[in-house]
Amino acid sequence: MSTVAAYEAVQAPDFNALIRDHQDLVRRIAYHLLARLPASVEVDDLLQAGQLGLIEAARHFRTDGGASFATFAGIRIRGAMLDELRKGDWVPRSVHRRAREIAEAIRGIEARTGHEASDADVATELGLSLEDYHRHAEDAARAPLLSLDDPGDGERGLADTLEDPETPERATFRDAFRQALIAGIRQLPEREQRVMGLYYQDELNLKEIGKVLGVSESRVCQLHSQALLRLRARLSEWDAIAEAA
Numbered sequence: 001m002s003t004v005a006a007y008e009a010v011q012a013p014d015f016n017a018l019i020r021d022h023q024d025l026v027r028r029i030a031y032h033l034l035a036r037l038p039a040s041v042e043v044d045d046l047l048q049a050g051q052l053g054l055i056e057a058a059r060h061f062r063t064d065g066g067a068s069f070a071t072f073a074g075i076r077i078r079g080a081m082l083d084e085l086r087k088g089d090w091v092p093r094s095v096h097r098r099a100r101e102i103a104e105a106i107r108g109i110e111a112r113t114g115h116e117a118s119d120a121d122v123a124t125e126l127g128l129s130l131e132d133y134h135r136h137a138e139d140a141a142r143a144p145l146l147s148l149d150d151p152g153d154g155e156r157g158l159a160d161t162l163e164d165p166e167t168p169e170r171a172t173f174r175d176a177f178r179q180a181l182i183a184g185i186r187q188l189p190e191r192e193q194r195v196m197g198l199y200y201q202d203e204l205n206l207k208e209i210g211k212v213l214g215v216s217e218s219r220v221c222q223l224h225s226q227a228l229l230r231l232r233a234r235l236s237e238w239d240a241i242a243e244a245a
Contacts, residue, residue, distance in 0.1 A: 018058040022073055026050040028203065029077050035205045037085075046081045053080030099140035099229065101126065102133075106233040116189055119226060137225040184234050192227035195220060 057073035109117035123133035
């Protein structure tokens with residue numbers, strides 16, 4: 001069904017207003033994702049997918065759920081865009097493989113030393129120059145948190161598990177994972193925490209974050225990539241739980 005057909009098929013009293021009043025939300029999420037995606041990804045594809053997510057959100061929103069419509073719709077919109085990216089299969093398997101290798105290196109270093117693995121530590125562990133490590137890390141982190149929710153090899157990932165039909169078990173899993181993710185972010189090095197907060201909570205782009213922190217955009221990209229890979233290393237046990245669910 002096309003976006004227009006899906007739109008016209010719904011006759012809920014507040015549906016039109018919800019769609020009209022949240023167009024900026026779709027655009028904001030699309031351009032926020034686009035900043036970390038390859039040039040081959042078209043913003044129009046994200047916007048169209050986001051519109052479908054917004055329509056689905058308007059169809060299923062209930063005012064007694066506790067969350068605002070913007071919060072509820074944002075999850076559906078972002079999820080629809082990520083689904084569209086998965087269908088396009090734009091992330092090579094080699095990138096996912098390298099992401100796993102980096103995460104394993106981080107996990108190994110931190111288990112041995114009891115300290116946070118620095119960029120230089122991980123590069124040495126992998127036998128790479130620091131420049132090559134940063135390039136691989138940035139590539140590995142380009143998928144919109146696919147490093148946390150899509151294994152990239154046709155298996156089920158955390159996002160698939162979290163989006164399954166709601167059951168008491170699923171709700172427990174979802175809440176436990178979110179708590180683990182929050183705890184993981186709080187345990188990041190201070191600057192990586194700051195980058196994650198500015199990017200995901202305040203929705204600043206990398207250039208804007210660089211101005212806040214007083215560093216270059218490329219350095220922000222490195223910090224962001226390192227934070228995502230460090231989180232993947234520390235939350236690796238959730239992949240096994242998701243596969244078993």
